[in-house]
Amino acid sequence: MLHILCRAARLGAEVEQEVVTQRDVARLAGVSVRTVSNVVNDFAYVADDTRARVQRALDELGYRPNLLARGLSSGRSGLIALILPLNVPYFHELSKYVVDEAERRGYTVLIDRTDGEVARERALVGRTDRSALFDGIIFNPIGLSEAELPPQSADTPVVLLGEKPVGASFDHVQVDDVAAAKAVTEHLIGLGRDRISAIGQPVRARSQTARHRTDGYRQALAAAGRDFDPDLVATVRSFQRADGAEAMTRLLESGKPPDAVFCYNDLMALGALRTLLSKGYRVPDDVALAGFDDIEDGRYSTPTLTTVAPDKHQIATLAIDLLTRRLDGDSSPPQTCSASWKVVPRESTTARSSGQHESAVQNG
Amino acid sequence: MLHILCRAARLGAEVEQEVVTQRDVARLAGVSVRTVSNVVNDFAYVADDTRARVQRALDELGYRPNLLARGLSSGRSGLIALILPLNVPYFHELSKYVVDEAERRGYTVLIDRTDGEVARERALVGRTDRSALFDGIIFNPIGLSEAELPPQSADTPVVLLGEKPVGASFDHVQVDDVAAAKAVTEHLIGLGRDRISAIGQPVRARSQTARHRTDGYRQALAAAGRDFDPDLVATVRSFQRADGAEAMTRLLESGKPPDAVFCYNDLMALGALRTLLSKGYRVPDDVALAGFDDIEDGRYSTPTLTTVAPDKHQIATLAIDLLTRRLDGDSSPPQTCSASWKVVPRESTTARSSGQHESAVQNG
DNA sequence: CTGAAAGCGCTTACAG
DNA sequence: CTGAAAGCGCTTACAG
Numbered sequence: 122m123l124h125i126l127c128r129a130a131r132l133g134a135e136v137e138q139e140v141v142t143q144r145d146v147a148r149l150a151g152v153s154v155r156t157v158s159n160v161v162n163d164f165a166y167v168a169d170d171t172r173a174r175v176q177r178a179l180d181e182l183g184y185r186p187n188l189l190a191r192g193l194s195s196g197r198s199g200l201i202a203l204i205l206p207l208n209v210p211y212f213h214e215l216s217k218y219v220v221d222e223a224e225r226r227g228y229t230v231l232i233d234r235t236d237g238e239v240a241r242e243r244a245l246v247g248r249t250d251r252s253a254l255f256d257g258i259i260f261n262p263i264g265l266s267e268a269e270l271p272p273q274s275a276d277t278p279v280v281l282l283g284e285k286p287v288g289a290s291f292d293h294v295q296v297d298d299v300a301a302a303k304a305v306t307e308h309l310i311g312l313g314r315d316r317i318s319a320i321g322q323p324v325r326a327r328s329q330t331a332r333h334r335t336d337g338y339r340q341a342l343a344a345a346g347r348d349f350d351p352d353l354v355a356t357v358r359s360f361q362r363a364d365g366a367e368a369m370t371r372l373l374e375s376g377k378p379p380d381a382v383f384c385y386n387d388l389m390a391l392g393a394l395r396t397l398l399s400k401g402y403r404v405p406d407d408v409a410l411a412g413f414d415d416i417e418d419g420r421y422s423t424p425t426l427t428t429v430a431p432d433k434h435q436i437a438t439l440a441i442d443l444l445t446r447r448l449d450g451d452s453s454p455p456q457t458c459s460a461s462w463k464v465v466p467r468e469s470t471t472a473r474s475s476g477q478h479e480s481a482v483q484n485g
Numbered sequence: 486m487l488h489i490l491c492r493a494a495r496l497g498a499e500v501e502q503e504v505v506t507q508r509d510v511a512r513l514a515g516v517s518v519r520t521v522s523n524v525v526n527d528f529a530y531v532a533d534d535t536r537a538r539v540q541r542a543l544d545e546l547g548y549r550p551n552l553l554a555r556g557l558s559s560g561r562s563g564l565i566a567l568i569l570p571l572n573v574p575y576f577h578e579l580s581k582y583v584v585d586e587a588e589r590r591g592y593t594v595l596i597d598r599t600d601g602e603v604a605r606e607r608a609l610v611g612r613t614d615r616s617a618l619f620d621g622i623i624f625n626p627i628g629l630s631e632a633e634l635p636p637q638s639a640d641t642p643v644v645l646l647g648e649k650p651v652g653a654s655f656d657h658v659q660v661d662d663v664a665a666a667k668a669v670t671e672h673l674i675g676l677g678r679d680r681i682s683a684i685g686q687p688v689r690a691r692s693q694t695a696r697h698r699t700d701g702y703r704q705a706l707a708a709a710g711r712d713f714d715p716d717l718v719a720t721v722r723s724f725q726r727a728d729g730a731e732a733m734t735r736l737l738e739s740g741k742p743p744d745a746v747f748c749y750n751d752l753m754a755l756g757a758l759r760t761l762l763s764k765g766y767r768v769p770d771d772v773a774l775a776g777f778d779d780i781e782d783g784r785y786s787t788p789t790l791t792t793v794a795p796d797k798h799q800i801a802t803l804a805i806d807l808l809t810r811r812l813d814g815d816s817s818p819p820q821t822c823s824a825s826w827k828v829v830p831r832e833s834t835t836a837r838s839s840g841q842h843e844s845a846v847q848n849g
Numbered sequence: 850c851t852g853a854a855a856g857c858g859c860t861t862a863c864a865g
Numbered sequence: 866c867t868g869a870a871a872g873c874g875c876t877t878a879c880a881g
Contacts, residue, residue: 140640142858153868158860166866187617189562190858193553194873207596208581213571220598231595232571234584253551253874276504362785391785398787418782421726421755423762506874517852522876530850554874557857617858 141182150178161186197256201230201444204245204260206237209360209388211414211433212261215282218437219259226445228256237359239264239327252277257444263360264327267291278447280440284329292443293457296431298330301462302337303344305411305429306383308464310345312409314381317342318353320368320393321360321385334385334413353379357389365389369396380408381470387412387419387428394422394469410469424468436460505546514542525550561620565594565808568609568624570601573724573752575778575797576625579646582801583623590809592620601723603628603691616641621808627724628691631655642811644804648693656807657821660795662694665826666701667708669775669793670747672828674709676773678745681706682717684732684757685724685749698749698777717743721753729753733760744772745834751776751783751792758786758833774833788832800824 143157150157152175159167160175161184167175178184192198201223205212220230235241242265261282262270270279272290280292309317319338323331339349352375355368365384369392372379384390390412397404404410404424411427412419419426439458507521514521516539523531524539525548531539542548556562565587569576584594599605606629625646626634634643636654644656673681683702687695703713716739719732729748733756736743748754754776758768766772768788775791776783783790803822 140858144858154859155861155869156867159867162860168866171866185616187557187858188615189553189557189617190873191860192873193551193557193875194858194860196860196873198553207571207577210574213577216571217598217600231597233595234581236581251552252549253553362781366785391782395785395787417726418755421730421759423759423787504874508874518875519853519877520851523851526876532850535850551874554857555876557859558874558876560857560876 140187141184142187143184146175146178146182146184149182150175192253197448198254199228200255201228202233202251202255202258202260203230204233204235204242204258206261206263207232207234208236209386209414210416210418211386211388214416215261215433215436218434219440222437222441226441228441228445230259231255235263237263243269256448259440259444263330266327266329278444280444282436282440284333289455289457292447292455294436294439294443294460295457296436296460296462298333299337299340301413301429301431301464302334302383302385303341304337304464305413305427306338306341307345308427308466308470309381309383309409309411310341310347312381312405312470314379314409316350316353316377316379317347317381317383318355318372318379319383319385320355320357320365320372320389322354322356324356324358331385338383352377360386360389362388362392362395365392366396367392369393373397373400373402378408381405382408382410384410384412387414387416387426390426390428390469391418391422394424394426405468405470405472415465419467422469424472427467427470428465429462430465431462432460504551505548506551507548510539510542510546510548513546514539556617561812562618563592564619565592566597566615566619566622566624567594568597568599568606568622570625570627571596571598572600573750573778574780574782575750575752578780579625579797579800582798583804586801586805590805592805592809594623595619599627601627607633620812623804623808627694630691630693642808644808644811646800646804648697653819653821656811656819658800658803658807658824659821660800660824660826662697663701663704665777665793665795665828666698666747666749667705668701668828669777669791670702670705671709672791672830672834673745673747673773673775674705674711676745676769676834678743678773680714680717680741680743681711681745681747682719682736682743683747683749684719684721684729684736684753686718686720688720688722695749698747702747716741724750724753726752726756726759729756730760731756733757737761737764737766742772745769746772746774748774748776751778751780751790754790754792754833755782755786758788758790769832769834769836779829783831786833788836791831791834792829793826794829795826796824 143154147154147157152171156167156171157175160172203216203219205216207213216232223230233245235245242262255277258277258279259282260279267281267288280294282294284295284298306317319335321331322335342349355372357364357368365388382393384393390410394404394410397408402408413429415428415430419428439460443456507518511518511521516535520531520535521539524536567580567583569580571577580596587594597609599609606626619641622641622643623646624643631652644658646658648659648662670681683699685695686699706713719736721728721732729752746757748757754774758774761768761772768774777793779792779794783792803824807820
């Protein structure tokens, strides 16, 4: 296939680029590699003229450190692995903050996609052969529960993100899913809706997250003196748009359609929204809709999407804080940090009509 | 802040996990490290009983290879860097294919976000200190033009993705932006629309991509005997939803609003859609809308979004093909491969009314 | 089929 | 402030 699709070009002489080592630089500058290393790593106690001479040689030869060699001998690579399901926008938004925050502290973040597949999560976390490669790991499990994770190894600290921790063997940054789910359900109840559905309970329940959000949903109902109706809870296989769309279809066809729906993430809410609008329902007039995550998509949908907004910046900062402490040698007991969140009401629950809207783009 | 938000747990005895080396394994199995290495790397010509004995020692000690050491001595890390603007969904969708395809060939892809910032792109590509870390690089520049890239170095092959190459010094996988933009504009013309706008010309024109799409747009107009009206072209700062939303607002306020709009990517089209719907315009009745990229969002918006769908799977396969050839020692001239694409008409240009729709989710 | 040994490019006590 | 040297954990010609 390649030969049909590809077009070759004439090539100039291939420059066989030699690798420049500290030894080469040392030779040119007339010093030892020790001194070159000192200059490269910006150590104090290098005579000014020596430094200048070495720097000149460094520039002249175009020296570039070999990260592998440095890592092998120093025991630190400066690399952090961020293991996430990139197929959910929330995580890509979160990753931006993690990357930026890590960079500020001199670390480089490399992203590993799990896409929420349990097998991939297991494989990635199980790959302890990487422990030499990465100084630390930030991991947001989706399919894997904390209990299934290999025990924390002393050499590569792991910070867990996401659901409330079960044990206490990892550093952890959590969002209080129960409280947040309860708050957004209360918002729906406050609208005066009667039949409030929940979309997101997984078919095979592994995820604590979904369980917690269901708990919050039920607590809000109970607090309002409402009965819990299992028929109003729709299960899903994953947290994608298609799952939300299908679940919504099932609810609508159930005979007694809901007048409000809490989806366990924005992606599913967007799928549910598609189903509702395409079947002629008005949102929020006929059905009010709320999600979770506060992804950008929900600020541009029509209607815009009411959601729970976890403080992504704070989550990232806390995660990097926790990790860098370990990297700096802190061996105190594992900590659990809570990031804040808030309910952001938008058109999908508050607008009067689903047609004309006041504000083009409202950002909670 | 941390002390307020965090809760510490009691910790069990910290297991000081010793690193197990091949030497340890060799000692236990009564062989040399050479033989251990042979077994670990699954070389032929190891006596069955020796292999079994070594394997037992390997298991017993829980040996894990040190990737850094392996990389340093072998010169290959098995790692590929994928440098992309993750803040555009198209690229995260593309990255999935690249990761999967690379994995099939035994490589691990680590993702680096550029988010389209020229400075980040420059920094990442300029970081030749990484050449030891990565066997190869797949890079989709957004801000940087090919001419600004450092020359291809012999030790770390680079495959470029995206816009039509200017020079011919890199392996390249391109999509024919001119032809695709022309085709989608023709689709709009075929609808019988009079005033067809284009959104996406950058304020400071660096990107060839936008230039090519404008070329295609103009070619389609010319071929249909239409005049090119500069007032119908709206510029943007980046390719995000907000840019599309703002550009659309400007076009609507220009006095003579368009009745069709070609946005240079789906993200901007979604922003433009938001502006249109929130101002009471019907899509496609009043304004037909088309994007580029075929991201999932556009299959769930209401109306669903007409778009150009590049074959992402093919792009990924071609990129990995090209790269692995170089890694296998091929030093033939740089090649340019073209990936296919097609126009996918959806509701935003074809539906009769913007209210009720036929198909809930139609997938091109 | 396997061993002894050099070497990948760097960092880092140890001296001085 | 700087040098000579060991060592990080692995791979890989070179012998045998």
